[in-house]
Amino acid sequence: MATSHDYDVIIIGAGPIGLACGIEARKNGLSYLIIEKGCLVNSLYNYPLNMTFFSTSERLEIGEVPFISHGAKPNRVEALEYFRRVSTTWNLNVKLYEKVLSLEHEGTGHLIKTTKDVYTCSQAILALGFYDLPYLLNVPGEELSKVKHYYDEPHPYFGQKIIVVGAANSAVDVALETYRKGADVTMVVREPEIAESVKYWVKPDIENRIKEGSIKAYFNSEIIRIDDISVEIKTQEGIHVLENDFVLAMTGYQPPFDFMNACGIKFREDEFHTPVYNEQTMETNVPNLYLAGVVCGGLKTNKWFIENSRVHAKLIIDAIKKNAGEQNAIQSD
């Protein structure tokens, strides 16, 4: 315990974008370490087993490693295989199952404490994602084991009365998949309709299933209590008690704001609690601390994804190289 290791760059999070940052650091001859609290691409590992990405495979590529999938759009298993291959192709320096507990800005660099060790670095990149903290329903009964905030596969719900909470992409995918595998599905949706952002090739499917009554839906409604055999919901027409076996709360996830706060990162006063960073360099208000990937969007979790945030890696490493060049020039003056 407590051995100290010093790196040019430490990257927290081995999701696709953390790996992209590691590759870019390596390409530029920087010493680097990626620290991940779970397995490689931990968020993707925890996605629904049968999910298919909405992006075509070449748009998920990093480090010039080709991503060939069976269909135009890869599935979870293909993505896991792809990112394992990326990691071995680039021989990335990744420590898995090691959670970062704190990052303190010290001098011009950072001191990082994990569950296993202590490190120092000149530059740090937070590529933390947002898949660890689900929005809670905050209702009595939420702690029951029948209430899930993550969905894996449909089989356990065969022949069961399930409630799917939410009306965005995840909720719609879960409602359709469980319905098609024999669950009795009711959606409880706070908004007046299925979200506009639902994938255009899926939206008519869910709307037609609701229209024909195969999937029941309560709009402008919310759960107010859950017990072992039923759920109470508040609708515009009053309170209903529904018989129920499982509640799948697909209500979204939020970035680790507490951790970011503790690192000294400031937030804008907008509705999304967007972290403060320079869009050209991705550097936060804390000197030499950068943000990469989906975490940059704050609560606007559909702003950044793999496709459009892969570029963060190059922006950051270019900025680090430029800063280092300027420092050297000052020292040699």
Ligand SMILES: Cc1cc2nc3c(=O)[nH]c(=O)nc-3n(C[C@H](O)[C@H](O)[C@H](O)COP(=O)(O)OP(=O)(O)OC[C@H]3O[C@@H](n4cnc5c(N)ncnc54)[C@H](O)[C@@H]3O)c2cc1C
């Ligand atoms: C169902 C679903 C489908 C999607 N489909 C697509 C798609 O088709 N195309 C697309 O571009 N995007 C898609 N996305 C979004 C995409 O998966 C995410 O944008 C992607 O995971 C973001 O990568 P990231 O590296 O920023 O974050 P993540 O992949 O979430 O990685 C963050 C990592 O940081 C780790 N971490 C967090 N805190 C700590 C800590 N304290 N210490 C150590 N490690 C830590 C986490 O364990 C995690 O592995 C989809 C998302 C979902 C949920």
